[in-house]
Amino acid sequence: MRLELICSGLTKLLVDNNYSPTTIKFYKREWKKLNDFLLSEYGDDVFSIDKGLIFLEKIHGIVSSFEEYKLKDQQLQLIRSIQILQDYKLHGVLTRRYHASKNPIRLEGEYLNIHIRFNDYLEHTELSKCTKNHYIKISLIFLDYLNQKRITDVSHIDLSICNDYIRTFTGMSFKTIEQHIC
Structure with a gap:
């Protein structure tokens, strides 16, 4: 997929989700730097995660075998700039790997009602x-994913949709993936 198409769709989602x-x-x-790199190195603007990782290494000195805890915040943000391109290319959504208090996930309509009822249910368990807060956070991310995929009726959630959601965990640790699936 061409980088321009990915960036266009992703920019709209960033604005819609109140990113600063x-x-x-x-x-x-x-x-823009990535686009220039792709044109220079490959002669086109077709994005792939492999090309994105090569860009990070050649332009920013971030090797693909990085250990996340050793990276500076700006390096993590550079990696995120590539990861969200891949996530949008594969899934058509803006994945939320973490929440910033400045940019919380906001649910509306039926998904907000579901989330409220789920929170109420958890309160009576x-x-x-810590477990309740974890479940609330993970359910919020899943409901945000469904909302972005324009799945408006929970009865339309099937195995295919769940598998697509699980694929957004690419690059996460095994334990994180296990927690999300549970």
Whole structure:
């Protein structure tokens, strides 16, 4: 898929999800550098994760075998700028790997009602507060995914949709993936 098409769709999702103009400007600047790199190195603007990782290594010195805890915040943001391109290319959504208090996930309509009812249900369980908070966070990410995929009726959620959602976990640790699936 051409980088221009990915960036166009992703920029719309960033705006729709209330990302700050500064963050959007950062992503656009990096995507422009990536586009120039693709044209220079490959003669076209067809994006792949492999080309994105090569870009990170050649332009920013970030090797693909990085250990996340050793990276600086800006390096993590550069990696994120490539990861979200891949996620959008594969799934057509803006994946949320973490929440920023400045940019919370906002649900509306039926998904908001489902989330509220799920929170109420959890309040009446004997689960630990930490477990409840974890379930709330993960369910919010899943409902946001469904909303972005324009799945408006929960009865339309099937195995295919669940498998597509699980594929958005690419690059996460085994334990994180296990927690999301549970």
